[in-house]
Amino acid sequence: MDDIINISSQLGRGLGITITILIASALFAYLMGFIAGLSRLSKNVFLRKFTGLYIEIFRGTSLIVQLFWLYYAIPMLFGIDLGSNWVIGVIAIGLNYGAYLSEVVRGSIISVAPGQYEAATALNMSSTQRMRLIIFPQAVRMMLPEFGNYTIQMLKGTALVSLIGLNDILYYGDILRSSNLSQAPLIYIVVLGFYFLLALPLIFATRKAEEISKKGVAS
Amino acid sequence: MNYWSWERFSDALPYVLSGLGTTVMVTLSSFLFALLFGLVWTFLRRIPNRGFNWTITWIMEFIRSTPPLVQLFFIYYAWPVIPVVGMTLSPFASAVIGLGVHFSTYIGEIYRSGIESVGQGQWEAAKALNFSLIDKWRRIILPQAFPPTVPMLGNYFIIMFKEVPLASTIGVTGILHMANSFGSQHFNLIEALTIVGIIFLALSYPSAYLIKKLELKLNNRY
Amino acid sequence: MSEPIVQYKDVHKSFGDVKVLKGIDLDIHPAEKVAVIGPSGSGKTTIIRMLMTLEEPTSGDIIVDGTNLWKMEKNGAMVDANEKHLRQVRGDIGMVFQHFNLFPHMTILENCMTAPINVKGEDKKEVEQRSMEMLERVGLGDKFDNYPSQLSGGQKQRVAMARALVMRPKVMLFDEVTSALDPELVGEVLEVIRDIAKNDDMAMVLVTHEMDFALDIADKVLFLDEGVIAEQGSAADVIEHSENPRLREFLSRFRN
Structure with a gap:
C-alpha cells in the first residue's frame, strides 16, 4: 500500500502535463475538425x-510518426525553435485527431435529413440561417458521441509526448521503473490506473452523449 | 541547423524499407491475435451472470481506454519480473501481445454487434428446426453475423497498422525504428521520418480500397 | 377577375432523361383553392416544389405577384436568380410537407417562432403570441413545450401547418400532407385544412389523394397526367362532365 502511495505521488507530478496537453489538443482538434469538416462541404x-x-495525410499515417516528424520539421521549416515541446505535442495530437473529427463533422452535417433543408427553405431562411438554426444544431447532437470517443483516443495519445521529453505521467513512470525494475509491474499498473481515472469522466460523458444524440433533443 | 538533403533521403530509403517486413509481420500477427482474443471476450460476455458480465465489460473498458504505449511497456518491462507467471518476452512477442490484447477489446465489440445483428426470428427458426447448438451457430448465426463485421474488422486492421510504430519504443525493428537509427547516425531524422510517412500513406490507401472491394463482394451474396 | 398571384408559363421539368412535366400553364388567383390530382408519378408534387424553389424548372417561367421567380434582370438581360432574389420572391409562399419536416431540436412553439423572428425580423413577443394562437387554433394549445418526437403524426402535421401559417403566406402549398399518416389520424388534419380554407383568404394548392375532400373544398381541380394538365375546371366540371377516359379510370379507382 505504501508503495502505491509512493508511486502515485511521483506520477502525480506528471498529471499537470498530461491534463493540459489533453485539454489544449482536444480544443485544437475540435476546432480543426469543424474548420476542415465545413471546408470539405x-x-x-x-x-x-x-x-x-490534410485529412488524407493525417489519417493515413501514425500519430507517433507525425509527432516525431513535427518535432524535427517545425524548427527546420520555420527556422525557429518553438522553445516548447508542449506546443509540438498539442499541434501533433490536435492535427491528427482534427482530421478524424472533420469526417465526423462532415458526416453528421450531410446526414441531417433533406426534409430539414426543405422545411427551412419553405420558411424562407437564407442558406446561412438554415445552417445556423436548423442543420448545425442537429448535426452537433449527432457528433457528440464520436467527439467523446475521440477525446478518449486523444487521452491515450497524450502518453506519446513522453517520447519527446515532456514530463507527463508516463515519463515519471518510466523514471521510477528505470531506478527500480522489480517494482515495474506495480508502477505500470498505477500508471494505467491514472489514465483510467482520467478516462472515466470521458467514458460517462460519452454515454450521456449517446443518449442525447439518440433523442435528437437536448435534455 | 537542420536542412533537407535529397542525398540523405536516397540513402535512408533502403535502410528504412529494410524494416518494412517486420512492421508488416507485427501488424499481421497482432491482428490475428486480436481476432482470436476478441472471440474470448465475446464468449465471456455471453455468460449469463450479471456480476461477471459487468466485470468483463469494465476490464474491456479499462484496456480500451488506457494508452497502448503503457500496455506495451507493461508487457515488455513488467511482465518478466512478475513472480510465477512472468517470463521474458522478445520485443516482437511483446508487441504482438500488447497490441493484440488492446485491439481485441474493439474486435470483441465488433463480433458482438455482428451477432446482435442477426434477427430474433433466425434464432427462433433455428430452435424450431431443432438444430443442435453447434449447428445453430455454424449454419445459421455465424454465416449471417460475419459479413457485416468485415468492413469494421478491415478498418481496425488499418488502425492497428498505424499503431504498430509504437513498438519501436520497445525495440521492434520496424520502419520507424530503422528511421530513428538512420537518423541518429546521420544527425538528421527528417528525411527518414518522411519516408516512414510516405510508406504509411502508400500502404493505407490500397488496404482501404481492398476492404471496400471485399465489403461489396460480401454484401452482394444475399 | 383579379390578377393571378401565381402564373406558370410553359414550365418543363426533367430529372436526367426523364421528362416529368411537359409544358404546364396555370394561373392561381388570390384566395383560390386549387386541388391537383392525378396518378402517382404524374409530376403533381414537382409543380408545387418548383414554386417553393425546392426544384428548378428546366424551362419556362413561374411568375409570383408579377415577378419572375427563377430569373432576374441583370444589366438588361434575364439571368438565373440568385439566392437573394429567390428569397425576396418566395417570401409569400408557405408549404406543408408529406413527412412534416418539423425541427426535432426545437419545441413546437419554437418551431413556429424561429422563422418569423429570424427571417422576417419580427418582434419576439408578438410572434410568440401569434404562434400560441395558431397552435391553439390547430388544437395543440396544451403542447407548446413538447418536442416533435413526443407527438403523433396527426399532431405533427397540425404543428407544421401552424408553423407555415404564422409566416402569413399569400399562397400555401400542401404536398400530400395526409399520405404519411395512419388512417385514423387523417381526419383531424383534414379538419384543420378545411378550417383554413374556409376562414383564411390565402390561395391554397393541394396535392392530394383524398379525392372527396379535395373536390369538396377546391374552387379549381387540375387533373395531371403524363406531365401535362389533362383537365382543369371547377370540381363539378372535372368530375361530373369530363369525357377524358384516363380521368374516368383514375376516378373510378377512388369511387366504388
Missing part, C-alpha cells in the same frame, strides 16, 4: 481539395 474546389489532402 464548401463550394470552393481549391479549399475542398486542400482540406482533403
Whole structure:
C-alpha cells in the first residue's frame, strides 16, 4: 500500500502535463475538425481539395510518426525553435485527431435529413440561417458521441509526448521503473490506473452523449 | 541547423524499407491475435451472470481506454519480473501481445454487434428446426453475423497498422525504428521520418480500397 | 377577375432523361383553392416544389405577384436568380410537407417562432403570441413545450401547418400532407385544412389523394397526367362532365 502511495505521488507530478496537453489538443482538434469538416462541404474546389489532402495525410499515417516528424520539421521549416515541446505535442495530437473529427463533422452535417433543408427553405431562411438554426444544431447532437470517443483516443495519445521529453505521467513512470525494475509491474499498473481515472469522466460523458444524440433533443 | 538533403533521403530509403517486413509481420500477427482474443471476450460476455458480465465489460473498458504505449511497456518491462507467471518476452512477442490484447477489446465489440445483428426470428427458426447448438451457430448465426463485421474488422486492421510504430519504443525493428537509427547516425531524422510517412500513406490507401472491394463482394451474396 | 398571384408559363421539368412535366400553364388567383390530382408519378408534387424553389424548372417561367421567380434582370438581360432574389420572391409562399419536416431540436412553439423572428425580423413577443394562437387554433394549445418526437403524426402535421401559417403566406402549398399518416389520424388534419380554407383568404394548392375532400373544398381541380394538365375546371366540371377516359379510370379507382 505504501508503495502505491509512493508511486502515485511521483506520477502525480506528471498529471499537470498530461491534463493540459489533453485539454489544449482536444480544443485544437475540435476546432480543426469543424474548420476542415465545413471546408470539405464548401463550394470552393481549391479549399475542398486542400482540406482533403490534410485529412488524407493525417489519417493515413501514425500519430507517433507525425509527432516525431513535427518535432524535427517545425524548427527546420520555420527556422525557429518553438522553445516548447508542449506546443509540438498539442499541434501533433490536435492535427491528427482534427482530421478524424472533420469526417465526423462532415458526416453528421450531410446526414441531417433533406426534409430539414426543405422545411427551412419553405420558411424562407437564407442558406446561412438554415445552417445556423436548423442543420448545425442537429448535426452537433449527432457528433457528440464520436467527439467523446475521440477525446478518449486523444487521452491515450497524450502518453506519446513522453517520447519527446515532456514530463507527463508516463515519463515519471518510466523514471521510477528505470531506478527500480522489480517494482515495474506495480508502477505500470498505477500508471494505467491514472489514465483510467482520467478516462472515466470521458467514458460517462460519452454515454450521456449517446443518449442525447439518440433523442435528437437536448435534455 | 537542420536542412533537407535529397542525398540523405536516397540513402535512408533502403535502410528504412529494410524494416518494412517486420512492421508488416507485427501488424499481421497482432491482428490475428486480436481476432482470436476478441472471440474470448465475446464468449465471456455471453455468460449469463450479471456480476461477471459487468466485470468483463469494465476490464474491456479499462484496456480500451488506457494508452497502448503503457500496455506495451507493461508487457515488455513488467511482465518478466512478475513472480510465477512472468517470463521474458522478445520485443516482437511483446508487441504482438500488447497490441493484440488492446485491439481485441474493439474486435470483441465488433463480433458482438455482428451477432446482435442477426434477427430474433433466425434464432427462433433455428430452435424450431431443432438444430443442435453447434449447428445453430455454424449454419445459421455465424454465416449471417460475419459479413457485416468485415468492413469494421478491415478498418481496425488499418488502425492497428498505424499503431504498430509504437513498438519501436520497445525495440521492434520496424520502419520507424530503422528511421530513428538512420537518423541518429546521420544527425538528421527528417528525411527518414518522411519516408516512414510516405510508406504509411502508400500502404493505407490500397488496404482501404481492398476492404471496400471485399465489403461489396460480401454484401452482394444475399 | 383579379390578377393571378401565381402564373406558370410553359414550365418543363426533367430529372436526367426523364421528362416529368411537359409544358404546364396555370394561373392561381388570390384566395383560390386549387386541388391537383392525378396518378402517382404524374409530376403533381414537382409543380408545387418548383414554386417553393425546392426544384428548378428546366424551362419556362413561374411568375409570383408579377415577378419572375427563377430569373432576374441583370444589366438588361434575364439571368438565373440568385439566392437573394429567390428569397425576396418566395417570401409569400408557405408549404406543408408529406413527412412534416418539423425541427426535432426545437419545441413546437419554437418551431413556429424561429422563422418569423429570424427571417422576417419580427418582434419576439408578438410572434410568440401569434404562434400560441395558431397552435391553439390547430388544437395543440396544451403542447407548446413538447418536442416533435413526443407527438403523433396527426399532431405533427397540425404543428407544421401552424408553423407555415404564422409566416402569413399569400399562397400555401400542401404536398400530400395526409399520405404519411395512419388512417385514423387523417381526419383531424383534414379538419384543420378545411378550417383554413374556409376562414383564411390565402390561395391554397393541394396535392392530394383524398379525392372527396379535395373536390369538396377546391374552387379549381387540375387533373395531371403524363406531365401535362389533362383537365382543369371547377370540381363539378372535372368530375361530373369530363369525357377524358384516363380521368374516368383514375376516378373510378377512388369511387366504388
